[in-house]
Amino acid sequence: MAAENQALSPGQRRPDQVATRLERLILDGVFRPGQLLPSERRLCDRLGVSRASLREGLRILRSKGIIDTRQGHGSTVATLLPVNQQSPLMHLFKDHPRTLFDLLEVRALLEGESARLAASRGTSADRVLITRRYHEMADYAETAEPIDVERLARFDHAFHLAVSQASHNPVLVHTLQSLTDLLLSSVFASVKHLYHLPVPRAMINQQHAQLHDAVVSGDAEQAKQVALEHLSSISQLLRDLEVEHDRLERSSMRLEEWQ
C-alpha cells in the first residue's frame, strides 16, 4: 500500500474516499474542467487504492456527471457541473419508457375524476377561471405562427390545473401536480414532438374544447369521459412515436430463479 489511508467518516469506504478526494482536487483547481485526468493506473498509485476501488470511485463521479470517460482515451473533468439532484424515483422513470405509460394510466384516472368533480362541484368563479385559461391557451394555439412549444405547454398546464382545482379536492390537485411534474421532467422531449406535429395538435385542441364545454356546462359524466379520451389519445400518440421497444423476455422472469 503506497499511501496512508486516514480514516474519514466511519461509513466511508475506499471508493467513496476516492470520489471525495478527487472532487476536492477538482474544486481546488488542481484538475480543471475539460482537463484529462491521470490514467487509472497512475491514480491507483497516487491514491493508494486498487484499481477496482478506484474504478468504483470514478463510477460515482461519472454518475454524478462530474467526469466523462472514454475507453482508450481517459477521463476528463466535465465542463458543465451538475445542476440538480433528482428523486430516486426520477432515475427509475428515466430511460424506462414503459413507466411513461404506467404514469399516463394513473394520470388518466385522476384527470377523469378531476374533470368529473370539477363539473359537478365547480363554482361559477371556477368556471370563469377555467374559461379564461382555456381561451388563453386556445387563442395562442391558433394565432401564433411559429409556436413556442414551451409557452404553449405552460398554457396547457394552466388549463388542466384550473380544472383540477375546481374539483375542490386539494389532495387530488396535489397528486396530479406531482405526476405532471414527473411527466414533464422525464419525457419533455417526447411531449414537445406532439405539439410540433399538426395532426395531434388539432386533435388535442379539439379535446380541450370538449373538456372545457363539458366542465363549464356541468356535465360531469361527459367531462370525465372526455378527459379519459384525452389522456388515452395522448398515450396512444406517444406510443406511436416510441421507437420499437423490447418489452419481451423480462416478463418471463420469476423470483424463484434468483434465490
Next chain:
Amino acid sequence: MAAENQALSPGQRRPDQVATRLERLILDGVFRPGQLLPSERRLCDRLGVSRASLREGLRILRSKGIIDTRQGHGSTVATLLPVNQQSPLMHLFKDHPRTLFDLLEVRALLEGESARLAASRGTSADRVLITRRYHEMADYAETAEPIDVERLARFDHAFHLAVSQASHNPVLVHTLQSLTDLLLSSVFASVKHLYHLPVPRAMINQQHAQLHDAVVSGDAEQAKQVALEHLSSISQLLRDLEVEHDRLERSSMRLEEWQ
C-alpha cells in the same frame, strides 16, 4: 463466460447493463422495495458478469438511491420516497381535517383501479402472495384474543400492498404508497378506533374477503367495485366517529400504521 451478452445500446458497458437489467427487474416487481437482493456472487452467476462489473453496476444504483447496501448483510431495494416529501399538504392536514376525506376520495379511486388491474393483470405468483397475505391477516383477526391493533394494521397494509403490486404499475403503487404515508404521518389516529369496535371490524373483514376472492378469481370489475365500497365504508365510518371524537379529541394518540 456464462451467459450470452446481447448487445444493447452501443455505449452500454457491462456495469450499465447490470444496472439497467436490475432496474427493470425492480420495476417489474421481481425485486420489490424493502426486499433483500440476492448476494453479489449469485447475481454475478445469474447475470453472467464478473463481480467487479457487477459491483460497478450496483454502485450506479446505489448512487441513484435505488438500493442500499450494508456490509455483511446485503443490498436491499430502497423504499421509494414520495415524489415531494415535504409537501405543503402536511400543513393542510393540521388545520383542515376535512382533507382526510379528500385523501380517502383519491385513495378510493386508486385502490379501485389497483384492484381492477390486479385482477386482470396479476400473475399466478401474485395471487399466491395475495392469498398468503390475506390469510396472515384474516387468521390473526379471528384467532387473536386481545387484538394488537398495530399488528393487525400491519397485516392489513401488507395485504393491500400485495394487491397494488399485482397491478404491475409502479407509478400506481408508488402514488398509493405516498398517500398512505401521508395518512400515517398525520395525526389521524381515529382509524385506530375502527379496529377496536367489533361491528366495523367485522365489516372490514368481510370486505377484505370479498376483495381477495374477486382479485384471485380474476373478476376485475367486481374487484374494483369491492375496493370502492371498502374505502367508501371506511370513509363513512370515520365520518360517524368524527362526531363523538370531537368531544374526546386532544388525546396523545400515536400515529398508527394503517393500510
Next chain:
DNA sequence: TGTGGTGCATTGGTCTGACCAGTAATTGGT
C-alpha cells in the same frame, strides 16, 4: 513533399481468484 497505412504504446474495460471484514444464525456450555 505530402499522404495514407501500419504498429505499437497507452488508455479504459473486464475477468479471476484470493483474502479481509462485518453480520447473524447456530451451537454449545453454564
Next chain:
DNA sequence: ACCAATTACTGGTCAGACCAATGCACCACA
C-alpha cells in the same frame, strides 16, 4: 433459559492478467 463462541454467510478490497479502443509515431508509396 440464558449468554458466549463458533461458523457460514454477506459485502469490501486487492493483485495481476488479458481484451478492446484510441491515438500518435513511423514508414512506405505516390
